[in-house]
Amino acid sequence: MLFSALGLGIGALMLLPIYYLLLRAFQADLPTVWALLTRPRTGQLLINTFLLTACVLAFCTVIALPLAWLVSRTDLPGRRVINVLAVLPLAVPGYVMAYALIGLSGNYGFLNQVFGVTIPRMQGLWGASLALSLYCFPYLYLNLRAAFAGLDQGLEESARALGCGPKEVFARVTLPHLLPALMAGWLVIGLYVIGDFGAVALMRYEAFSFVIYQQYTAAFDRLYASWLALILIAIALSVVWWESRLREGASYARTGSGSGTGSKRLELGWGGRLAGWSFSGVVVLVSLGLPVAVLSFWMTRSAIGPVLHPLFNSFMQSLSVAVPSALMAALMALPVAVLAVRYPSRLSTLINRLAFVGYAIPALAFALAFVFFSLQGARWLYQTHLLLITVYALSFLALAIGPIRSAFYQTRPSIEESARALGHGPLSVFWRVTLPSIRPGVVAGMVLVFVIAMKELPIAFLLAPTGFRPLSITMFSRTSEGMLVEAAPYAAAIMAFSAIFVGFVLRHDKKAG
Amino acid sequence: MDLKHDPMGETMTFLRNSVFALAAFAATPTLADLTLYSGRGETLVAPIIERFTAETGINVAVRYGGTAELTILLQEEGDRTPADLFWAQDVTALGMIKPMFAEMPSETLEKVESVYRDADGRWIGISGRSRLVIYSPERLEEADLPTTMAELTDERFRGRMALAPTNGSFVAHVAALREATSDEFALEWLQGLAANEPVMVSNNTAGYQAIADGEADLMLTNNYYLGRFLAADADFPVAQTTFEAGDLGNLMMVAGIGVMEGSANKEEAVAFVNFLLGQTAQQYFTGNVYEFPVTGEGIVPVQGRGLTFQEATEAAPEFDLNLIVDMEGTLELIRESGLI
Incomplete structure (x- = not known):
């Protein structure tokens, strides 16, 4: 009951922005809307968005699946380090990744200035896919790693004992068990790609999201933009619907008695180690080395000393939002995940789908909705810390739900039932039995929210307290004026501090150990 | 479970402590007399705002953001906006918010030429920025440079021009072209550009970069970025030129400001506007931001960082920015x- 009530509350909050968009959409002149929507170009842009999403998902899987396997299931030396390095690209701001790839090429590019080599510019579908994949793949990695860690190896051993070859074991046992994690990862990456326009625009690829941005920013229009945003939400929610259809009815928890087999790692020979290191090395070099090199290159051109003090202040302000947002998102995600896994019903399905709305709506439209409602109903809340944190938590809730829900799928209700039978109350069971077993999922979810909140822009523009200057806004103030060199220390700070946080949180991560 | 090494507990304690520490740190807002929504970047305007506070004792709380985002925000807020002032990158944004601005006193308005302020006195230009052509001096001979904006559709620029078709200044420039000529002419010009297969870039900065990188040879853009690029790298391989004097391609636009009608601090707000139009601020915009003064005498131009304001004003066409709506x-x- 408690979970349903909490879930319903969250679902209701997610409906507010949709209500707002409908309100604005019906203020528009319908023939104009029709003309805008039926342009052949609108169709072309939708196809472009679809292609981009497909490519990014493919790239991300090719990067994340082997990495997660290496870290979770083999004895590859250095896997703890790889585990942290594989998550860090999340902290790279999209524009830095795009500039890093673009900045490699050209007469005035990094490679030419430092090494005298000129390569053709990365752009279009491939350029955009690569840029997005290089900082989105950790979403999939974290989901997959948690799934590998929670997977009972006894299952694989039984399959082998029953005569399956390694390939068959992977295809028939391992892969199906990884499916919820794969889909959770694909879902958040897909939704991100559908909504992103920053890196995509820099790569000169035109996608549907850009039309919405254009409508807001070039025509200062909120009415037609609402129609476009609603279309985007419809697409996103249909993706969410398909994902949950595929996930429904799945059962991945152990049912037998006894505990699962502890992780026995595959012992890699020298050849395997070399291959593992090379693969991880290339991924780290491109996804982290490249942006770090470009930022360092920019930073050598300006003095760091004078910016240290404002940088520290901005960092503290970023932290004052990102940390509570991560906590709040995790707190919101718990009841939603419990509903999905333990109390499947139409209502819980609906709540789980609604939970993705915040992430699927273009951020600008989402923020505008909360501007509208807080000014109407809760003036005292407007442009306060509390509102900003709440909106962040709602907006990034989907990121926290994925890993937490996957973790729940692998816990056994029977253990909780035993604890109840031994006289523990529901809260005590949750705190002492359930929470410890879903810990990796909760931590992963919080890391995801924290890192994205550190670099978020449009919501902060509209809803941050006036005078609030987090790293993302200070960075934007410089890039928007073409001052990439001056922006570099702030971009570097976002990456460095996110890295410290991720490192701290993953420090005790036994799954890689 | 060994409680001394309970990772979840440690993580939680760390998070809890950080939240308390941060809440204490961040929840100390300065008591502000004025609230400014600034679409202009912090690095460019913060020093001059600090100077204003130092001189007048009036504190200014600033919300920095993209001009477009803040324009939409103000529209959404309506008369409930906490802002006293809105400082925008371009006149189109000011035009959108015009109904929410209060009329400024005539002594403030008179400081600036009437083409650089709202005809009803609700917003005023603070600094000028010129549209012009940037090009690669290595790949484009001076004889081949375009002499009019219309000439940009010429065959000889096929595949060589960078274009940011949704950039606010470009859209405003096209709006001006519609007014100065006709919708038919503007459309024909745009189609000509499209037929010339321009190199599409996401914004003005990316255009400068594309020319430096050798992907494009010229671009119709704003003047002030060159000064900033040259300040970071004196050898930046991009040059500027104007079209022939009086051509609409040399349009002088302004970044400007308005006082909100609902402001309870109009007197301080107008004092801020007057300060921006004073000698100190105008010299600052010219010398440090690489824009042009809209008022004042004896402002010293910057040499060697692109077009000077004397050159820009001589080349600029007669055009009333009020027509860009x-x-x-x-x-x-x-x-x-078909460009977008």
């Missing part, structure tokens, strides 16, 4: 041309 229609025209 129809953004939706202009965007529609750009759509029709």
Whole structure:
């Protein structure tokens, strides 16, 4: 009951922005809307968005699946380090990744200035896919790693004992068990790609999201933009619907008695180690080395000393939002995940789908909705810390739900039932039995929210307290004026501090150990 | 479970402590007398705002953001906005918010030429920025440079021009072209550009970069970025030129400001506007931001960082910025041309 009530509350909050968009959409002149929507170009842009999403998902899987396997299931030396390095690209701001790839090429590019080599510019579908994949793949990695860690190896051993070859074991046992994690990862990456326009625009690829941005920013229009945003939400929610259809009815928890087999790692020979290191090395070099090199290159051109003090202040302000947002998102995600896994019903399905709305709506439209409602109903809340944190938590809730829900799928209700039978109350069971077993999922979810909140822009523009200057806004103030060199220390700070946080949180991560 | 090494507990304690520490740190807002929504970047305007506070004792709380985002925010807030002032990058944004601005006193308005302020006195230009052509001096001979904006559709620039078709200044420039000529001419010009297969870039900075990188040879853009690029790298391989004197391509636009009608601090707000129009601020915009003064005497131009304001004013056409209003229609025209 408690979970349903909490879930319903969250679902209701997610409906507010949709209500707002409908309100604005019906203020528009319908023939104009029709003309805008039926342009052949609108169709072309939708196809472009679809292609981009497909490519990014493919790239991300090719990067994340082997990495997660290496870290979770083999004895590859250095896997703890790889585990942290594989998550860090999340902290790279999209524009830095795009500039890093673009900045490699050209007469005035990094490679030419430092090494005298000129390569053709990365752009279009491939350029955009690569840029997005290089900082989105950790979403999939974290989901997959948690799934590998929670997977009972006894299952694989039984399959082998029953005569399956390694390939068959992977295809028939391992892969199906990884499916919820794969889909959770694909879902958040897909939704991100559908909504992103920053890196995509820099790569000169035109996608549907850009039309919405254009409508807001070039025509200062909120009415037609609402129609476009609603279309985007419809697409996103249909993706969410398909994902949950595929996930429904799945059962991945152990049912037998006894505990699962502890992780026995595959012992890699020298050849395997070399291959593992090379693969991880290339991924780290491109996804982290490249942006770090470009930022360092920019930073050598300006003095760091004078910016240290404002940088520290901005960092503290970023932290004052990102940390509570991560906590709040995790707190919101718990009841939603419990509903999905333990109390499947139409209502819980609906709540789980609604939970993705915040992430699927273009951020600008989402923020505008909360501007509208807080000014109407809760003036005292407007442009306060509390509102900003709440909106962040709602907006990034989907990121926290994925890993937490996957973790729940692998816990056994029977253990909780035993604890109840031994006289523990529901809260005590949750705190002492359930929470410890879903810990990796909760931590992963919080890391995801924290890192994205550190670099978020449009919501902060509209809803941050006036005078609030987090790293993302200070960075934007410089890039928007073409001052990439001056922006570099702030971009570097976002990456460095996110890295410290991720490192701290993953420090005790036994799954890689 | 060994409680001394309970990772979840440690993580939680760390998070809890950080939240308390941060809440204490961040929840100390300065008591502000004025609230400014600034679409202009912090690095560019913060020093001059600090100077204002030092001179007058009036504190200014600033919300920095993109001009477009803040324009939409103000529209959404309506008369409930906490802002006293809105400082925008371009006149199109000011035009959108005009109904929410209060009329400024005539002694403030008179400081600036009437073409650089709202005809009803609700917003005023603070600094000028010129539209012009940037090009690669290595790949484009001076004899081949375009002499009019119309000439940009010429065959000889096929595949060589960078273009940011949704950039606010470009859209405003097209809106001006519609007014100065006709919708038909503007559309034809846009179609000509589209037929010339321009190198599409996401914004002005990316255009400068594309020329430096050798991907494009010229671009119609704003003047002030060159000063900033040259300040970071004196050998930046991009040069500027104007079209022939009086051509609409040399349009002088302004970044400007308005006082909100609902402001309870109009007197301080107007004092802020007057300060921005004073000698100190105008010299600052010219010398440090690489823009142009809209008022004042004896402002010293910057040498060697692109066009000077004397050159820009001599080249600029006679055009009233009040005519730039129809953004939706202009965007529609750009759509029709196939550029976006």
